[in-house]
Amino acid sequence: MLLDVSKIEASYGASQALFGVDLAVAEGEAVALMGRNGMGKTTTIRAICNLNPPRAGSVRLAGTDLKGKPSHRVAKLGIGLVPEGRRCFPNLTVHENLVAAARPGAWTLDRVNVLFPRLAERHAQMARSLSGGEQQMLAIGRALMTNPRLLILDEATEGLAPVIRQAIWAAIRKLKAEGLSILVVDKTLSELLPVADRCVILENGRSVWQGPPAALTADLQDRYLGV
Amino acid sequence: MLTRETIVNIVLAALLLAVPLAANASGQPFYVTIATRVAILALAATGLNLALGLGGLVSFGHAAFFGIGGYAAGILASHSFSGEPLLFGLSGTKQMPLIWVVAMLVAGLVGLLIGTISLRTSGVYFIMITLAFAQMVYYFAISWPAYGGEDGLSILVRNQFAGVNTMKPVSFFLICYVLLMLALGLFVLVRGSRFGSALQAARQNEVRVATVGIAPYRIRLTAFAISAAMTGLAGALYADLNRFVSPSMLSWHMSGELIVLIILGGTGRLFGPLAGAALFVIFEYLLGGLTERWQFFLGLILLATVLFARGGLLGLLAGKARHG
Amino acid sequence: MKKLISAATLALSMSVSGLAVAEPLKIGMITTLSGGGAGLGIDTRDGFMLAIKQAGNDEIEVITEDDGQKPELAVQIADKMVQSDQVDILTGIVWSNLLMAVAPSAVAQGKFYVSTNAAPAALAGENCNPLYFNAAYQNDNLHEAMGEYANKDYKKMFIMAPNYPAGKDSLTGFKRFYKGEVTSEVYTQVGQTDYAAEIAQIRASGADGVFAFLPGGMGIAFMKQYAQSGVKISIMGPGFSFSQDVLGAIGDAALGVKNSGHWAKDLDNEANKKFVEAFQAEYGRLPSIYAVQAYDAGQLIASAAAKADVKDTEAFRAELLKADIQSPRGKFKFNINQHPIQDIYVREVVKDGDVLTNKIIAPVFTDHEDAYAKDCKM
């Protein structure tokens, strides 16, 4: 397993948010992390990256225990994060956003520009002036530039126009085809499920169901995810 | 039911009264003077504590009010001494209560003025602006020739208080002690009042206060002016203790020291300023007796307090602060 | 840490030597031993202690405390010395503002105050006091001397001082004797460190001489900047701006500057030779004017103590007034306001080997009195 999350618990401020989450991502696999709002998806991701270090349980990346490692060490071990809300650096240009934290490897500026031609067109523009979709591309490009082994996308397409969403999903499929391991959160099941090899569902801070997308029946959807 | 903090407070108040009385009885009047200094600094810091502890307003310019209070006392006394009229034909005075009222009024008004501009800002801006305003007053005092400028202003004989021989150290101490206790009482009242509620809430969450319909600016400005007046009163007493005022009362080191007192004692605690002032004066006296480098060690102690003992002295003695 | 404390105790025991004597004359020395002005206080203490040591009187006890150049602290120490230590005489304060905080209330409590340096006008005239002596000078004296000296060669003067009472007194003193034209009278900020704006004004003023009273770091900064400015108008000032403690930091920029003083290392008299030798032997450095003044104050007290009991205020005062000492300054006597009547010289900064120092050129005043003595009704 590339990523192995076992029984983690975490708190958000004073109140506990995770009560035992298990989840694994194999090399080259795309895993969808699902659940309603407030069930702990983002907290799980923050715990994996040690942005909110878990209080209990363990997170291992390619066999290395991440316990006690500051978040920049976790990133260097191979996790590339595309956070909820994108969090591009608004006061940096597109180009600067991409190169500021880049690490050498297969992904270069040229390849990112090929993946997202829009970014190449806007390389000198400040990130704050980009549209939501462009910011999402930038956030993905920025994470790729660190040459991660595992890409984590929190709310991959939230709040984006349909056309842009298609572009993002296309890029994610491409990355998966190249063998990149992916952990992805998104609300739009119809778009998410075709990409995922496996799904993990959270409810009230616990992982309650795991399985292939095919096994995710309408019943299950209604019970855990339905609107 | 008495909490541990209340007991510690009572012990502190009793100690501050008992030690100088004992010293006086055993013919050591100097310790009375030291205790008076503790009481006055505690009063000044209690004033600051109103703005800083309750309101979260980190004023780095309270020396301005301390000095203004001091100058009010010095100027009134010097005019009374020389017989020259002061302003609009008003004459000076040597009566302490009158001097106190004037000191508080002037310091409060200047506080209102400084607050009007500085409270438009917050955070670091507020810290730096209050510092800069205090510097402005400082330079004014240094270069304005009428009242001694850099040389300061002497009050040859301590001012008077009806029926008390103020030149006797212990009598003057008692006056200061009573005023300190009154100020602490006022602090308790304000803290528990509607005004105090709004002020403390504005520190914890400014948006919340505005959202219930209370304008935080006016609350803070009022608190700042009251705080300035109280520190001004302490300044007037300090002038009488030393029988002397000088611009050094206005220097930014003084502002820093007032904050230090509060933190040493315990931020936001009723008796924090008193505990801090006592600790500070004892440090100064003991360390100063041991080495001329005492400020170096004071710096280390202060640093250690900030980094490792955030509750200050009261935090150590009475446990974590509780909030109502 | 241990080393530190033992060093501190050593310093402490040095300053309270002669502790074991019964019923001694107690002197409280309050001076500046820490902070920016510590150099002056250290010289004061050392000069004073040298005189006490030479007097060899076991009955004199000196308690020394640091005022940190803070008036409030000085007042508190004075209170402590008067109330707890029950000293008979206070001395040692360097700065006028601290003196004004301490001396009036000390004499009001019946204690002697013998000043080793500070000499504000306020205590020299109407408010003179039988218990207040000044062993140094009156603040205006050295400025007056430069005013007198400037009459000789300079028709137009640019004069400058910090904006505080001593600065105003300085320029007033200078103008009291200077007869030529004053082109500008500039007051700088206290503690100012950049004088570019003033130097530009000097350049544009058309004056043929500059009188500047800028003590301590202010003078150092001004002189260094002036030397770089390309302005060639000659500078003069009172002795404190060019005393031994600052010359080193000014460096060669001070060379040739004329300044007034009531003492210089090379003043030719027997007492001075002995003093300079003894001071160097004791402390391994050259004495400054502060050391001399404190030395004389020490001598004065010791001389009076040898003949009268300090508890008999009248008798002790009479003995002090006689000024029966051998001053390194040469002639020394007290005026009716108990400030010195003495000679004042013009000196020039010269290089003595590697060390910058002052050399006397000529006397400006002989038996000079201050301007305030006439107002003193004692």
Place this chain on the structure above:
Amino acid sequence: MAEPVLELSDLVKNFGALRATDHVSIDLKPGEIHALIGPNGAGKSTLIHQICGTVRQDSGTIRFAGQDIGHLGVAERSRLGLGRTFQVSSLAPEFSALRNVMLAVQAQQGTSFGFFKPVMRDASLIDRSMAMLKRVGLQDRARLAAAELSHGERRQLEIAIALALNSKAFLLDEPMAGMGPEGSKSLTGFLDTLRQEAPILLVEHDMDAVFALADRISVLVYGRIIATGTVEEIRRDPAVRAAYLGDHA
């Protein structure tokens, strides 16, 4: 048709090149719950900030209770009766739940410049505050510091505060966020009764709650209102389906 309590007309707000609010006009009528939905980053928060007065609009007007409030400060708007809860709870964390409500009551009574009378012995403050806590079911937690309350309880406390202000309209910013299904359900029931008191502008992601409660829904996308209508109209609107609800609506 009744006069709207709150009416935004043609509101525009730019942040540099970004147009966060693009000619928005919505209103809130007496007795109704008007839900505002839209994807994250669509400009809902900016819109709320403009209504409350923490952000000033570039152009357009905001009318509330019959007057133009576009130029008023936060506190003044609150005093007119605009009751608001926050997306992330915003309370005085060191104060007890009771004292948090008391602050609102004292503001509502109009006197915050009392310096001497202790609030904790002021029955006029305490009684009314306890009554408000009771209405939201927090009476047993009154003495706990706000920081010690659970997420859901803090939400309830915010509503108690809004109630204490005698609000003429409620502005509820994602009240369901972070609540368990139980909590959401009971809160939904409570909001349904709250509308008797004053109309509610409800910003919410929880579609169950929105569809259950709202009389009208407005959909905000890229700073622009793309549709306003009843629940059914919105469910059917193709533009809304494409932009927000997606296929599974």
Place this chain on the structure above:
Amino acid sequence: MTLALALEQLLNGLQLGVMLFLMAAGLTLIFGVMGLINLAHGSLYMVGAFACAAVASATGSFWIGLIASFACAAAAGAIVELLVIRRLYDRDHLDQVLATFALILIFSEGTRWLFGSFPLYLDIPRLLQGAVALPGGAQYPVYRLAIIAAGALVALGLYLLIGKTRLGMRIRAGESDREMIGALGVDIRTLYTVVFALGAALAGFAGAMVGALQSVQVGMGEPVLILAFVVIVIGGIGSIKGALLGALLVGVVDTMGRFLLPQVLALFVPPSQAGLIGGAAASMLIYVMMALILAVKPRGLFAAAHA
């Protein structure tokens, strides 16, 4: 008043401004990136001056001293950051003020311990001594011109460093989102140490440059520190551009005020009175200016987005 005098005073104002910028740049950088208010910045200025004076007197070369000032201040900054400052990033401003206030006491007394109470000697290097002619007949010290040039170079260097290098990008990224830059694999703690040391080095460099013009003594950093605060408050805390503009504004206004106010007053009152009152008014002038600016723009001229 001649044109030459006006020109000279303008240069003086510029030079003071440039020097203030060196101080203010470090302060504002540290605040912008770490959100830390550092009162001990003046102490680092002092460290630079003492290092330069001590090394210059030991080696006989001002230039080696100048390098030493840079190095010593940077080292002092890094050590302080590692030991103290990094525990303060998550604290409120009150704790920061107090801890750095304590550092001032420690630095000042420590320096006095090491070097004694007398000012140190530090002279201008031979190369930069003397004055050059200005148009209009006046002369201007070469060294002051050198300070202006050095300040301009540092400003340019900072612009390039912040604007064009990866380090600069990371610094700016850290300004807007500290957690995110960490989550991308940048060691933010080391970055902070570097930034702090850089700010310290600038202060030390300023101290050394100015030390040659003034007296090198304990406490020399405090007046400059307060002026630097005024500068960054005027300019907008966290903004380098604001610091530059604020510094030049304060430098020119202060110099011109000291020079012009007494002259203007002299039209109304006797010269000696004018000197006194003008001097008093001039010393408060920049604070009045600050109050006026803040009354209009409470966050300074170039307010950073957060702060």
